[in-house]
Amino acid sequence: MLRFGGKPADDGAGRTAAGDDVDVLVRAHWREVHAQLTAIVGNAATAEDLAQEVFLLAFRKGLRPGIGARTWFRKTARFIALNERRRKRPLPMEPADIERLCDAHGARSGGAEPDFEAELAALKRCLADLNESDRRLLAGRYERRDPLERIASAEGQTVGYLKQRLFRLRLKLRACVKKRLGAGGDDELGRLQADSGPD
């Protein structure tokens, strides 16, 4: 159960449970939080620093594993990463502002959460269905973190064309994951895919 601002565990058993929570939360959410932060800030080392801040904030607020934790982590990671992007603007958010926003969004979120491991397994199956060229493009972009210019020169294509391909692939994979997990919301994605033009 998600708990914010709960009474600090001051008995030995409670503290042991809190220590166990670290392992549980890290095992359950680290990869997703880190990957999302990397997607926004574009640097794995910075993302690691920020991910630690996300988890420390979770511990400070007494977040426990359970329903709602994933939503909280996703939103908190987004706010912390966006603040990192805003850092050079005149008024970056203070940590207290981030906590306030996370609390507000955390309170609003509800309902069933998709499971990260299930989504990942679905995505891997969707990736297996792609053709070799698309898989190679995604591997260059996400595994080797190659700049698009390098991939374009290796593939003999323009950067603009590759961006368009990535754009459509992401939409396609998103729809595929939702379909495999039996989630709704295909209409909006289908419309976006149709608007983006033919493959």
Added chain:
Amino acid sequence: MNLEDYRRIQDLIDGDAAPVERDRLLDRLERDGETAREFEESLAIEGLLLAAHGREPNLARIAETLRARMPARRRLAVPGWLAAAAGFAIAVLGSLALAERARTDAGRVVGGGLSVAGAAIARVPYGEIVRSGAASGGAIRLRDGSRIALGAGSAVIVRAPNPAEGRRVELLDGEGEFTVAAAPLPFSVWTESGRIVVTGTQFAVRLLPDWRPSEGNELAPESPTPMEVAVTRGSVRVEFQNNEYPMASGDRRVFAVERTRRAPPAVPEPPPLPAAPPVAPPITDDPPPPSPRTDWNDAPPNWKPDDVALVRQLQGFVAGNGDAGLSLKFAGRNGPDAQTVTLPWAENAVVWVEEPAFNAAPTDTAPTVRRRRGTPEDVRAGTRVTVQLGRYGINSIVVHGASTE
């Protein structure tokens, strides 16, 4: 959610969004729930793709690190039977604490008052915004021995050193003076305006949000916050607007994007008077009137200095050095169409004279050179020079040697 918004989100995730577009989108993300939801969905698939293609992290090590950083009240209790081994544990924990401090501590505050998130600090953590007070500055001694003296109302972030980026400090606001200890990893100061890379030197960086260009010019709308760099010792390389500017000891420059001030709207001219009958010029023995003076603001259109920096670097040949200033003839423009401009000397201008190094082989076609401090008398007609222009004239000049033009 429309396709354009979706494309903007993709551009932001790919790091391709223009600064203005990025700021606009960030504002929308904070205000518009639908855009935020779409962003979250896009981010989720991006996170899944990275996780699907990434290496497995060492989760046990991460959990251990986090446990060490957790607030004290949430740490594990030490069972009673361990108390007997306290002496041994203290030694072990001491070394662990030192290792942890090396990982998380950038250095310590050695002067003034600095704070993180409004709380006063004695030690400077990596990755946090460290601010000085509005009325007083502060000083930081980094673990490598480098010092940062922050002015009042300044803010920096010290990043953990890593082989890819070296030792990195980000100056967010105000000004800082950096005394950099030599180390294998390069030291760089990042600002929103540019980057200064050094290996061991002393220099100052100041962001000048209220800086105004010289008369006749104005700050271009695309200019980042003007930045002043002054080098006290050693040398640095400033990266500004995709250009690199080497700076030596004694150099001081402001970096900004400047453009010529646009003329006010034209006032309609009165109708021309009826043409007067032509008058023949008087025949005299006087010399012809002098051509209009050309100074450094009237740069010929083919100048190659960087147009975006106020401080410009020119290369040419000395045509003369007198009371009016330095007359410079441009390389590759000899003959009747050669253009010569007169540049005033700024106060405290520095002259460097290049000479072959002592150990240079006489047969070496490109011998190593060293520089010595010179005087204006070393700037003789015919020598090839590199001139650094500031707002008030020549800031520094490097004399490369006798001309072979």
